Amino acid sequence: xxxxxxxxxxxxxxxxxxxxxxxxxxxxxxxxxxxxxxxxxxxxxxxxxxxxxxxxxxxxxxxxxxxxxxxxxxxxxxxxxxxxxxxxxxxxxxxxxxxxxxxxxxxxxxxxxxxxxxxxxxxxxxxxxxxxxxxxxxxxxxxxxxxxxxxxxxxxxxxxxxxxxxxxxxxxxxxxxxxxxxxxxxxxxxxxxxxxxxxxxxxxxxxxxxxxxxxxxxxxxxxxxxxxxxxxxxxxxxx
Amino acid sequence: xxxxxxxxxxxxxxxxxxxxxxxxxxxxxxxxxxxxxxxxxxxxxxxxxxxxxxxxxxxxxxxxxxxxxxxxxxxxxxxxxxxxxxxxxxxxxxxxxxxxxxxxxxxxxxxxxxxxxxxxxxxxxxxxxx
Numbered sequence: 482x483x484x485x486x487x488x489x490x491x492x493x494x495x496x497x498x499x500x501x502x503x504x505x506x507x508x509x510x511x512x513x514x515x516x517x518x519x520x521x522x523x524x525x526x527x528x529x530x531x532x533x534x535x536x537x538x539x540x541x542x543x544x545x546x547x548x549x550x551x552x553x554x555x556x557x558x559x560x561x562x563x564x565x566x567x568x569x570x571x572x573x574x575x576x577x578x579x580x581x582x583x584x585x586x587x588x589x590x591x592x593x594x595x596x597x598x599x600x601x602x603x604x605x606x607x608x609x610x611x612x613x614x615x616x617x618x619x620x621x622x623x624x625x626x627x628x629x630x631x632x633x634x635x636x637x638x639x640x641x642x643x644x645x646x647x648x649x650x651x652x653x654x655x656x657x658x659x660x661x662x663x664x665x666x667x668x669x670x671x672x673x674x675x676x677x678x679x680x681x682x683x684x685x686x687x688x689x690x691x692x693x694x695x696x697x698x699x700x701x702x703x704x705x706x707x708x709x710x711x712x713x714x715x716x717x718x719x720x
Numbered sequence: 721x722x723x724x725x726x727x728x729x730x731x732x733x734x735x736x737x738x739x740x741x742x743x744x745x746x747x748x749x750x751x752x753x754x755x756x757x758x759x760x761x762x763x764x765x766x767x768x769x770x771x772x773x774x775x776x777x778x779x780x781x782x783x784x785x786x787x788x789x790x791x792x793x794x795x796x797x798x799x800x801x802x803x804x805x806x807x808x809x810x811x812x813x814x815x816x817x818x819x820x821x822x823x824x825x826x827x828x829x830x831x832x833x834x835x836x837x838x839x840x841x842x843x844x845x846x847x848x849x850x
Contacts, residue, residue, distance in 0.1 A: 649801045
């Protein structure tokens with residue numbers, strides 16, 4: 482393609498010349514904008530393309546483009562956060578949903594807190610009878626912390642997850658503690674027939690009876706009163 | 721997650737013990753608690769006292785095609801408040817085409833989701849709800 486004899490080659494090619502000119506023009510333009518952006522040279526050589534004035538007070542160049550130094554004007558520099566924002570949000574929400582801290586304390590990692598293997602009773606505010614069951618696992622996830630309870634209702638195994646900070650959960654009570662600390666975090670083996678606990682109804686009824694004994698004569702028939710108190714009840718703690 | 725060929729327990733006294741899902745009614749992939757399905761009766765209750773069952777009027781027979789409502793599922797069902805419920809088995813209650821239960825009693829727990837799906841007849845027949 483490029484092997485045309487020299488004699489026949491045109492000395493000037495208009496097209497290429499125009500193209501070169503255009504490229505140069507683009508180059509000069511881009512150079513101009515770069516000068517604008519840095520605003521290094523004071524407006525000694527007046528640039529016809531852009532409007533720029535040196536401010537008398539601040540001695541800075543004002544141009545048609547707003548040039549913001551990184552810190553002084555505009556957005557203030559945000560100092561790097563030291564705390565985890567997600568954890569902070571969870572704390573805030575927990576404080577809002579659990580002002581007394583009773584629910585947090587009930588599932589904290591302390592001796593007196595509820596643990597897996599304990600029998601818990603959850604009272605729901607929106608109707609239905611309270612659900613009791615063995616706690617198979619505690620999913621600790623900030624505001625989403627939940628417990629898994631398992632029970633048998635009429636020969637059918639039923640498992641329920643409850644969010645402990647849910648406002649609909651009126652109360653969580655420890656009916657019976659496990660005799661020995663469970664050596665697993667999640668007692669999924671309790672679903673197997675060999676380890677299955679079956680119904681916990683008898684434990685719950687025994688616990689109800691014992692509470693009635695503890696109650697004074699003035700508070701007769703008030704078994705549900707503490708349950709519906711709205712604060713994660715801890716009636717079982719007296720054991 | 722009840723779909724074609726799923727085997728369910730029938731927990732009413734209609735005479736069916738085990739049924740097989742033949743279709744999920746509505747544009748659904750699979751049925752959950754409170755959904756309507758079409759079932760085939762696979763096993764009748766009271767195989768031992770067949771004469772008794774026949775005398776007491778087993779309303780459905782093996783091979784019958786009936787409608788049913790799912791009342792329990794093995795699959796976890798999440799509720800609006802974030803709590804979940806999960807049963808150990810899949811169970812249903814037989815109904816006729818107009819939606820009335822065929823049996824007169826239900827033995828076993830049923831899911832609360834039936835209330836939202838307007839199956840109050842079945843809920844009132846059930847001994848306990850969870």
